[in-house]
Amino acid sequence: MDAADAQQARTASHSSFVDLLPPEVTCKIFSQLDVQSLCRASETCWSWNRTIINNDDALWKPHCLTARAVCPREIDRDIEHNTWRETLLRNYQKSKVKHAWLSGRYSNIRSPLNLPKRFMYPMDVDTWGEILDAELKR
Numbered sequence: 001m002d003a004a005d006a007q008q009a010r011t012a013s014h015s016s017f018v019d020l021l022p023p024e025v026t027c028k029i030f031s032q033l034d035v036q037s038l039c040r041a042s043e044t045c046w047s048w049n050r051t052i053i054n055n056d057d058a059l060w061k062p063h064c065l066t067a068r069a070v071c072p073r074e075i076d077r078d079i080e081h082n083t084w085r086e087t088l089l090r091n092y093q094k095s096k097v098k099h100a101w102l103s104g105r106y107s108n109i110r111s112p113l114n115l116p117k118r119f120m121y122p123m124d125v126d127t128w129g130e131i132l133d134a135e136l137k138r
Contacts, residue, residue, distance in 0.1 A: 019047065026052050027059065035063045035092060060084040067095035070102065073126065097121040101131045107138060 021029075030052055033041060038059060042049040053059060061084040068075040071091050078087040097120060100106065109115055123131075 019051075023052070027056055030056075030059050031062075035088070038063070054085065057084040060088050063092075064088040067091050070095040070099045071127075074124075093121050094123060094127070098123065098127060098131065102134050104138060107135065 030038065030041065030048075038053065042053040064075060064079070064084045064087050067088060071094060074091050074094065075087060078090055082090065106115065
């Protein structure tokens with residue numbers, strides 16, 4: 001093995017699969033991740049984030065459409081001015097909290113002290129109105 005081959009072997013061993021596989025394949029791999037895993041992968045490797053995750057809206061759109069099932073008004077408003085990724089990141093936690101409220105998770109709360117603080121999220125008046133309507137129909 002000459003010096004050039006040795007250098008090429010060292011470079012290849014330091015490359016991630018994102019650098020070695022065709023972009024279509026890496027996108028397919030990342031598209032199989034849930035939201036939390038996709039966010040973690042973007043924080044794990046600068047190259048992954050820069051090359052694929054941050055720049056490929058197709059990775060974020062399905063997750064955003066899932067959140068839209070709970071927060072259609074919020075998602076529709078945000079997607080006009082933001083990417084799918086930005087829209088999802090702005091509305092993901094809200095969609096989780098809103099879903100919990102609408103599914104009745106907090107229906108029997110007797111006091112604000114009984115609400116789990118780490119699962120709460122600030123919401124606008126229209127969202128609270130939707131939640132109140134759902135509670136009144138129960």
